[in-house]
Amino acid sequence: MGLALGIGGFTLVYARGASYLSNDPAACANCHVMQEQLDAWQRSSHRSVAVCNDCHTPHNFAGKYWTKVRNGLGHSFYFTMGGFPEPIRINDTDRTIAEGTCRSCHSAIVHAIDQFPRAGGEMSCIRCHRNVGHLH
Numbered sequence: 407m408g409l410a411l412g413i414g415g416f417t418l419v420y421a422r423g424a425s426y427l428s429n430d431p432a433a434c435a436n437c438h439v440m441q442e443q444l445d446a447w448q449r450s451s452h453r454s455v456a457v458c459n460d461c462h463t464p465h466n467f468a469g470k471y472w473t474k475v476r477n478g479l480g481h482s483f484y485f486t487m488g489g490f491p492e493p494i495r496i497n498d499t500d501r502t503i504a505e506g507t508c509r510s511c512h513s514a515i516v517h518a519i520d521q522f523p524r525a526g527g528e529m530s531c532i533r534c535h536r537n538v539g540h541l542h
Contacts, residue, residue, distance in 0.1 A: 417482075426478050427471075434458045437485060439494050446541035461507045461539055462500060473503065505532055 418424070425433040435444040447453055452461075463470040477500070484490035496504065508531035509516045519529060 421482070423478075426474055429457050429459050431457045437481065439485075439490075439492060442493075443540040446537075447539060450539055452539045456511075456539070461504050464503060465507075465510070473500070501532060505530060508532065508535070 422433070422436050425436060431444055431447060435441045447458070459470065459474075463473045481490075512531070516531070
């Protein structure tokens with residue numbers, strides 16, 4: 407038990423684990439594969455109105471931290487053991503969260519667009535505007 411706690415504590419300090427609990431976008435680039443996204447966000451129009459958590463986590467306490475824990479544990483595992491795709495890709499759950507945020511922040515225009523039926527269902531903000539917050 408002591409060994410597990412020691413290794414876990416060391417890993418948390420070494421990986422700057424506490425930084426992931428903050429809203430600081432630099433925490434997202436603790437891992438080198440996200441540096442390009444951070445750099446692009448810093449040049450984007452969204453930089454003045456949103457940080458990573460605003461778009462990539464739900465806007466309630468439990469949802470936000472559950473998403474951070476789920477993604478953090480997954481990222482830790484795959485970056486330690488290998489097997490993650492490069493470039494890193496958003497999963498379906500996180501894509502749904504980001505799409506919901508777009509629709510929430512831009513509800514007036516989304517409502518106007520969604521009034522017109524489309525074959526195949528609802529329009530996806532992310533499909534057409536995927537490089538708005540940061541490059542992919």
